[in-house]
Amino acid sequence: DSGVTQTPKHLITATGQRVTLRCSPRSGDLSVYWYQQSLDQGLQFLIQYYNGEERAKGNILERFSAQQFPDLHSELNLSSLELGDSALYFCASSVVGQRTSGNTIYFGEGSWLTVV
């Protein structure tokens, strides 16, 4: 158990709908990362937050948004869902969010999203 908690574990929804994925980082970790993993595109970096502020943005679609709250939990909002959004969405956390003496990130179990 990495200490990173993600909910829900599984989600099935219809095209055009909106869903919210939730992540609680490890105790003491200030940085949260979101990744999308699909069969044909590997592990894609979406966005990173550090202590409530957006730190880096990757290949995140405009239909997707995220935020990190004062208690450091994070939510990833996916709207106007398309079939191609079906994937495993990982949240990860680390103590820091920048180059220091090594930044191992710890992954949650992921949220399986199926869009039908």
Add this chain to the structure above:
Amino acid sequence: ELKVEQNPLFLSMQEGKNYTIYCNYSTTSDRLYWYRQDPGKSLESLFVLLSNGAVKQEGRLMASLDTKARLSTLHITAAVHDLSATYFCAVDFTTSGTYKYIFGTGTRLKVLA
């Protein structure tokens, strides 16, 4: 654009054999990470390599880093079935004031009895 590429993408090998997975990256970085993912599961950290020439070993796995060549290797010695998983390398770096943590394409390893 940063690229982190692994070779091979798929690897099927027999138990007892040795093999090496390669990770090439296109930016300047002296830090590299290896992770393991079992099917349908999360990723877990294996190694953190923080300088040129760094070598880390854990059981049958050994990782090394050559920052000049922008290359890391993950060597598997006398493979066993339990090593079957997907292995990812990752690089972190800062560009234009933005910190990034990018994963490679992954190498799916299957060890056959």
